[in-house]
Amino acid sequence: MSSVLHRNLNLNLPMAVRGEGVYLYDAAGKEYLDASGGAAVSCLGHGHPDMVDALCDQIRSLEFAHTSYFTSRPAEDLAEKLISLAPEGFGRGKAAFVGSGSEANEVAMKLARQYHVERNDHKRHRFMARRMSYHGNSIGALGAGGHTQRRAIYEPMLIDNLLISSCYYYREGRPGESEQDYCTRLLDEFVQTIEAAGPETIAALMVEPISGATLGSLAAVPGYFKGIRAICDQYGILLIADEVMCGMGRCGDYFVSAQEGITPDIITIAKGLGAGYQPIGAAMASEKVISALYDGSGMLSNGHTYMGHSVACAAAKSVLDIMERNDLLGNVRRLGAELEAKLRTAFGDHPHVGDIRGRGLFWTLELVENRETKQPFPVEKNIAGRIKHVAQQNGLICYPSQGCINGEAGDHVLVAPPFISTSDHLTELVDKLQTSMDGVLSSFAAAA
Ligand SMILES: Cc1ncc(COP(=O)(O)O)c(C=O)c1O
The missing domain is CATH 3.40.640.10 (Type I PLP-dependent aspartate aminotransferase-like (Major domain))
Incomplete structure (x- = not known):
């Protein structure tokens, strides 16, 4: 049993042991695309040799x-x-x-x-x-x-x-x-x-x-x-x-x-x-x-x-x-435009994505039960929390949160990939996010 006072005392977190570029690795060797730098932190990715x-x-x-x-x-x-x-x-x-x-x-x-x-x-x-x-x-x-x-x-x-x-x-x-x-x-x-x-x-x-x-x-x-x-x-x-x-x-x-x-x-x-x-x-x-x-x-x-x-x-x-x-501001602008286009292609017509918003390499999908009325998902479904969990299982670190409407209701998923990402990394991000969201949302639809 861990002696660390973790944020959630009942979770068994994987042990992060190594980072390289846009990827993190746990003790079991599993690879995660770090598409949010935790909370928009790791802009240079991990293990950057010049930083070391x-x-x-x-x-x-x-x-x-x-x-x-x-x-x-x-x-x-x-x-x-x-x-x-x-x-x-x-x-x-x-x-x-x-x-x-x-x-x-x-x-x-x-x-x-x-x-x-x-x-x-x-x-x-x-x-x-x-x-x-x-x-x-x-x-x-x-x-x-x-x-x-x-x-x-x-x-x-x-x-x-x-x-x-x-x-x-x-x-x-x-x-x-x-x-x-x-x-x-x-x-x-x-x-x-x-x-x-x-x-x-x-x-x-x-x-x-x-x-x-x-x-x-x-x-x-x-x-x-x-x-x-x-x-x-x-x-x-x-x-x-x-x-x-x-x-x-x-x-x-x-x-x-x-x-x-x-x-x-x-x-x-x-x-x-x-x-x-x-x-x-x-x-x-x-x-x-x-x-x-x-x-x-x-x-x-x-x-x-x-x-x-x-x-x-x-x-x-x-x-x-x-x-x-390395002109990383230039990267953010170029890759940001690419990320926006990829997100709009993948989620622009998604029945449960109400809004796609952001700037640079800072993007969010706001999730809704109904696009027309902007009705959010019921709070107790914890859609954001479930997407976070499934995405991590799928090797994607993103930053879903709940409460954007009034502190309780309203789910969204934020991504903030490293500035050293490539187009392929952005494709991987969007693919993994799509798989993870569809997994959660379809199971929810099936259960409803
Ligand atoms: C806008 C903003 N201000 C302040 C903070 C607090 O920063 P820290 O967690 O480093 O104390 C955060 C953290 O998420 C933030 O997003």
Whole structure:
């Protein structure tokens, strides 16, 4: 019996022992196509030799030096590189490195609060986010977000956040409502929520520029984020873009905020930043936020032992170097278009695929019982969970989830293959996904 406190105490998980390229292998020698990098992490695939070299070199020279005594070359180089890639407004910005996406969002929330305090705006302490958003599992980040399932038992411990609608036109656009009218309705709701709560109490709005795990690679309608940015500015509310899942090349650019034409005040990244070779997340503060710190205390009012960890920073810098050397952003764009075409060919007419959505190498099939009415499958059928299980049996790692509609109902399957994939890998992905989905859905139909 395992002494590891696993996520599910009753599951017997296979033991992963090796990874090579887009494949993972378990102790029995079974091969799995890693088509989701777990949760959009392994963008370079597994066992990348340049990553192994970079990590070994760094450990040999310096594994750790505490950030209250020293800076380190990897942290400096990584910060400089990220700032050079960031959207306009980050030119004299700075990045803080921590161990995960949740921690990055904790840093972002504290930075937002600190920004207002430094400017003698002490009342601003509340955080806004969107329903069904996910910003991490630490108490602060969980409290900011709107992931009902993950929040449920912790509700009494969570901060007093304010939620607005997610931008989910497929489900929440009204009959006959144009995308533009839907956008206007959501922006009006944002303003009304701010006014009702008291704008002077709100520190920041946290958003995923492309919603990740909860809603399944869901982009906003055109104009939405520019509208959100303008309203934040109007009310002195900071905008935090959580690009933990969608950023770092996953959608074809390093930053989705840039694709949406906005400059957030703070951007958080993780997952693809370390590509699974090291746990690392970053909170990037724009020039506006950093200036407030310079004009105020001159301090970052936050600290963690493993901040700016040399090996983690060296790994992330090496990921960016490999991306550049091999034009992996170009790969994401080319392969992304191919993946979209393959998914539309395989599932475009599928009676139980209601929506196919995504960007770059970040794609989702939303599953429905009835395409016409968009009626979801009954929650208790656990379609997403069953597809995950059958796909893994079929040698495919993908990322199905349940709850996209209201935290309970609504199944979707997300894929996020490595940037080093080939066309053949994408064909294998779609074939295995089709077999797995058909296996589950036909058994369900037979049982109904
Ligand atoms: C958008 C987003 N933010 C934050 C997080 C939390 O990141 P981590 O699990 O590394 O703490 C996640 C993880 O799935 C995420 O998708």
